[in-house]
Amino acid sequence: MVKQIKIQPLDITKAYMTYLFPFSFHERERTKLMEQLEKHQFTFFSLEKEKLQDLYYGEDIKIRHEELDQFFLPFIEDKLFPYSTKKRGFLRYSKGIKESFLWELNDNEIDFLVNSVDITLCPFGIGLLTIRTEMNKEKETLTNVLDFMSHFRVLEPKLEEEKGGQIHQSDRTFTTTNELVLDYLCSPLKPYIVRNKKLEGNYGSLAFFEDERMLSSAFLISDSQTITNDQLYRMGKLDGKDLNGDDFISSTNLDYIERYIQKRVHDRWAPNTYTITSEHTQTTISIKKTHQLNKEVSQFMSIHYYNLMLHYYYKIILLKLSFEHSEVSWRKDKEYVEELIELISKFYSRYYFEEVSVRAEGKEFTHILRESFNLDHLFEEVKRTVDDLYRSQDNQTNKRHNMLLFMLTVYTVISGIYGMNLVIEDWKGMTDWSKVTGYSFFEWISLITALTGIVLSGILLATTGGKGVLNKYRKWKRDR
Template sequence: MPIQNSLEKLNMTRSHMTFLLPFGFDQTKRRETIDSLEASGYSYFKIDETAMNEESIYGHGIEVAGKELEQYFYPYIEHKLFPGSLELKGFHRFTAAIQEEHSMQLRDELHHFIIRSIDIILAPFGIAFLVLRVDMEDASADLSDTLDFAQHFRAIEPNLKENKGATIVIPETGQTLSMHDYIFDHLCPFLKKSVLHDKKLKGHFGSLPYFEDERMFVSSFLITESGATISEEHLYRIGNLNGKSPDGTPFMSSTNPQYIRRSLSESLHDRWAPHLFMIATEHGFSVISNRPAEELTNELSQYMGTHYYNLLLHYFYKVMLLRVSFEYSEIEWKKDEYYVRSLIQLINVFSSWYYFKEISTRSEGKELSEMFRKTFIIDPLFEEVNNTLQELYKSQENSQAGRLNMLLFILTIFTVISGIYGMNLVIPDWEAPSGWKQYSSYTVFEWISLITAVTGIGLSAYLIISTFSRMFIQRRRGNKLNMYDK
C-alpha cells in the first residue's frame, strides 16, 4: 500500500462504533444458551418496551423509538426482526449495558474507549451475531487515529501485518489481552460453550468455515469539528479503514484521484452532502457529519435503530448465501442423498421466510438497502443459490428416476417368473414340516423356484430395513443443517 505523509487531517469530536461478529451456535442447545445469557445479565429485547432505550445502551442523549422501527420496516419483515417471544421464529436479541472503560495499546499510543453495551442476536438457522458498541474517548482525535483503532479492534485473528501489535489493557487489573481473549475471556466468556467450530479449521472463524475473513464488520458514526471540510480523500479512507501503516504513518491505499472517485461512486450515499455522508464497503458502514453533535440527535437515533437493523438483515443475507454455497461444495453426491434434500429445504425455507428485496417503507431505507445489497454482492450470490437449487433438483430427480428404474426392473423379473409358474412358486417338499429334498435332486425349475422365493424374501427384508435406516439417518442428518429456527 502506498504511504502518504501529507494526508489532510480531520479531527473527530465523537466516534460511535459498532462491531459485528457472526458465529455459528448449536441449535440443539438453544435453551441452554438463552439461560446462560440471562444468567449473565442480558435482557430480551422487545420493540414495545422502553427499557432498551436507556442512554447506557446507546450513549448520551441517544434514544431508539420502537414506533420508528415499526414504521420503517414492512410488516412481514417487522415480525421477524422483532418477534414478541422466544417461541416465535426470527431474530432474538439479548442486550446488556456494560459501561466499562478500557484502553488499546497500539505501538507507542494508548487509545481509551468505552464498551457501552453488547448485543447477542440469535438469528435463524443456527447463525448468531455478537455486537459490541464502542465509543472512543479521545477528544479531537485525528481521523487517522480513529480508523487505526477501528482497523485493529476488528481483528479477531490478526494475521495481516497491518493488523498486528494491538493489545487491550484492563485498568482495574493491569492485564493485557489479545482481541480474541478480550472478547471470549473477558467480555463474553459464556459464549465459548455455545460457539460451534469446524473440526478442519482453526481460529474463531472455524465457527463459520464459509466466511471469508477473520475480522469483525465495522459500523461507525463519526462527528467532526463543526463545519470541517469532508473531502473525497477522507471518505475513501473511511470506507477502506485506511488509518496508519505498521510504522505509525497515516496512509491511503490509492493515489489515483480517478480511482478514488470511481470507488466512491459505488460506495457513497451523499443525499445530505456536504454535511453528512454514508459509506458502505466490504469493510464497514460509516456515517460522518460535520454538524454539531447536539443537532444530530435524530441521525444518531436512526444509526442505532433503523440503520442498525437494515445492516444486520443484509449482513445475515450475505452470511446465509455464503453458507448455502459452502454446503453445496461439501456434498458427496454418492453418499449425501438426504443431505441434498435437507439443503433444498434450507434454501426454500430461507427464500420464502426471510429473503426479501423490499424491506423498508421509506425512501431512505430503500436507498440504504440497495447500497447494502450492492456492497455485499447479494444479488449475484442469490442468483448462484438459485442455480444451485436447480442443480439439486436435477440431481434428486435423476437419483429418484434411477432408483425407480431399478425397482421396476426387479419387479418385472419377479413378475415374469411368477407368471411362468402360474403365480405359484411353492415346491411340495416345502409344505411338509421337515421334508425338504436334498438340493442335489432338485430339477432346474425347482431351483429357479427356490432362488426366486428366497431372493424375494431377502429383497423384502432389505427394503424394510433400508427404509427405516434412511428415516433414521434423515432424522439425524437434518440436525446438521440446523434447518429450523426454534
Template sequence: MEDNQSTLIRGVCQFVFPISLIGFNHEELSFNLEKEGFKFFSLKNSDHESEFYGTRTNVPHSDNEHYFLPYIENILFQDSFHAFSLNRFSKMISNQCTLITPVHTIPFSILSIDLIICPFNIGLITVRTELPANIPYLVALDFMNHFRVLAPKITDQKGTILTYNEKTFSEMKKFILDELCPGIIPYLNDDERNTTNGSLPYFVDERMFVSGYLLQPNSTTIDEYQLFKVSHLNSYDDSGNEYISASNPDYISEHIKNHSYDRWAPNTYYVTSDHTFTCVSKDEKNSKQLLNNMYGPHYYNLLLHLFYKIVLLKLSYDYSKLDIDRKEQKIEDLIRSITNFSAKFIFFEISSRTEGQEISNCLKQTFKIEPLFDEVKNTLNRLYQNQERLIDKRKNQLLLILTIYTVISGIYGMNLVVEDWKGNIDWSKLLQYSVFEYISLFIAISGITVGFLLGLIALYKMAKEYYFKEKKNN
C-alpha cells in the same frame, strides 16, 4: 487532503462478529444468556431505549416502528424468542478499556454487547464502543482498523494489545468470547473445515465488520480523501505516517461515487464497503438523530443485510461440500433450506421510507446480495436436476430388482417349494431340499423382506414430510 490534526466531537463504533452456532439448543442458549445478564431486546420495553447506549444517548423505539415493512418487522422485532427471527439479546457493560496499536494508545469505553441468534445456525455478536471526545480523526480510524482484527495473521495486524479490567489480550476473538460472552462458547460450531471458535469458513478474513458514527466540527471540510480513508479504514503506516491505500484521484472519486450515500452532502455522508458502514458528519444540529439512526434503524438494516450475505454464502458453501451421487438426504435438506430462505427471509423491499430504501440499496450493492442470490437460485435448479437424476436412477435400480425377483420367484422359485408352504408346514422337509430349492427358498423369503422394508421406508418418508410440514406451519 484531510488535515490529520482534525478531531471528533463524538466517535461511536459497533463491531459485528459473525459466528456459527451448533444446529440445536438455541432456546437453551437464550435461557443461559439471560442467566448471564443478557436481556431479550424488545421494542415494547421502554427501558431498552437508554440501557445499552451509554449515559448520553436515548434511542426511541418509535424510530424503528414503521421504518421497516411488516414482513421485515416480523423477522427483526419479536417480543420473545422465535426460531424464524433475528433474536437480539443485549447486555450493558460500561467499562473503560485501552487499545494499544503500533503507533497509538487509545482509551475507549465498551458500552454494551449484543448477541443476535439467527436462523440457519448463524449468530452475530456486536460490541458497542465509544471513543473519547476530541480524539484525532485518524486515530479513530486507527482504532477501528485494529480493534476489528479478531486474530492477527499478517505482520501489519500484529502487535495490538487490549487492556480490560487489569487483563491483557492480544486477540480480540479471545477477548470477546472468553471475557465478554463466555456463555456462548459451548454453543459454537467448530466442526466446519478450517474453523476454530465458531468462525465462518466462507465469510471475511478473521476481521469484524464496523458500523461507525464520526461527528466532526462544523468547520471541517469532508472531502473524497477522507471518505476513502473511512471506506478502507486507512490511518497510519507502521512508522506512524499518514496512510491512504490509493493515490489516483480518479480512482478515489469513482470509488466514493459507488460506495457513499450523499443525500445530505456536504454535511453528512454514509460510506459503505466490505469493511464498514459509517456515517461521517459535521451536522452538529442533527447529531442526536443521526446517532439514533445508527443505533436504531440503520443498525437493523445492516444486520439484516449481513444476515442475507452470510446465509447466501453458507448455502453456496454447503453445496460445494455435497457428494451429489451419495448424499441424497443432504440434497433434500439443502433444497429445503434454500426454499425456506427464499420464501421467508430475503426480500428486496424492506423499508417503507425513501431513506431506508436507498441505504438498503447501497448495502445490497456493496454486499453483492443480488448476484449471490442469483447464484443460489441456480444452485437450487442444479439440485433439483441432480435429485431427479438420483430418483430416476433409484427407480431404475428398484425396477430391476423387482423384475429379477418377480421372474425368478414367480416362474422358477415358487414352482419348486410352494407346495411345501401349504397348510401346516413340515419344517423337516427343509433338510431334504436340493441346492436349487434352497436358492428358491432364499429368493422368496428375501423378496418378502425387501418388500416389507420398502414399505417401512415409504412410511418413514411420509412421516418425516408430515413432521417438517407441521413444523413449518407452526
C-alpha cells in the same frame, strides 16, 4: 496522466463504533443458550419495553421504538422484533457494559468505552454478536480512529502488521479482540459456539466468514469545514496507518477514488453528512455540531443498525448455503441434499426480501448495501444451486426407481411363467432339504427366486427403516 491525491488531515471529536461478529450455534441448544444469557444479565429486547430505549447506546442517546416499528415493512418487522422468545426470528439479548478500555499498538493509543453488547440469535443456527463502542477522548485524528477500527475488528491476528496490539482495562490485559469479546464481555456464549475441528478459532464453524474480521459501522463527528474524497475513501477502506506508522491510503489515483466513492457514498445530506458503505464497514461522517445530531445518532443506533444487520445476515446465510452446497458428497449425502433444498426454500420464502423499508432513505441504503455485499450475485448462485440440487435429486430418484422396476419386472416375469405359483410340494410341512440336490432345472429357478425374493424384501425393509432412523438422527444433529 494519472491524477494523484494527497491525504488531508481530519480531527474527530466524537466517534461511535459498532462491530458485528457472526457465529454458528446448534438450534437444539437455543433454549439453553437463552437461559444462560438471562442468568448473566442479558435482557431480551422487545419494542414493547420502552425502558430499554436509552440503556445501551451511550450517554444521552435514546432510540425511539416507534421509529423502529414504522421503518420496516410489516413482514420484516414481525421477524426483526418478535415480542416473545417463543417466536421464530431475530431474538436479540442485550447487556449494558459501560466500561473503559485502552487500546494500543506501537505508538497509537485510543481510550474507548464499551457501552453494550448484543447477542442476536437468528434463524438457521446463525448468530450475530454486536459490540457498541465509543471514543473516550475529546479529540482524535481520523488516522488513529481508522487504525483502531481496522485492528479491533480482527479477531485473531494472522498477518504480521496486525499483531502486537493490546487492550488494557485496570489490571487486565487482552492480547486479541477475541479474548476481550468471548472470554470477558460475552463469556456465556463461548461454550455454545460451534467449532469445526478442521478450522481454527471461534469462527471455525463459519468457514465462509471472510478474513475472520468483524463488520464495522461508525458514526463520526468532526469540527472540520469540509469532507474530502480521500477522507471518504479511507473511511470506506479503513485505511489507518502503514507499517511505518504514517497516514495510509490504499490508492493514490484520484479517478479511481472518485469512481469508488460515486458507487458507495450516500450523499443525500451533503455537504454536512455523508455515509460510505463497503464490504468492510458502513461509516457516517458529519461536520454538524454534536447537539444538532441527536436524531442522526439515534437513527444510526436503531434503524440503520438493523438495516445493516439484516443485510449482513443475508450475506452470511447466502455464503453458508453456497459453502454447504460445495461440501455435499453426492453419493453419500442424498438425504442432506434434500435438507439443503428445504433450507434454501425456507430462507427464500420466509426471510429474504429485496425491499425491507417503507421509507425512501431506507430504500436508498438497502440498494447500496445489496451492491456492497454482492447479494444479488450470491442469491443467483444459490438459485442455481437449487436447480442443480433438484436435477441431481431427480436423476438419483429415477435411477433408484429404474433399478427397483427392473427387479420387480424380473420377479413378475418369473412368477408369471409359473402361473404365480412358485411353491414346490417338498416345501409343504417339514421341508426336506436333502431333496434339493435332486431338483430339476425349473425347480432350482423356483428355489432361487423364492429365497432371493425373501432376502431382498428383508434387506429393503431393513434399509428403509434404517435410513428413516438415520435421517431423523442426522436431522437432529444438523439442527434442521
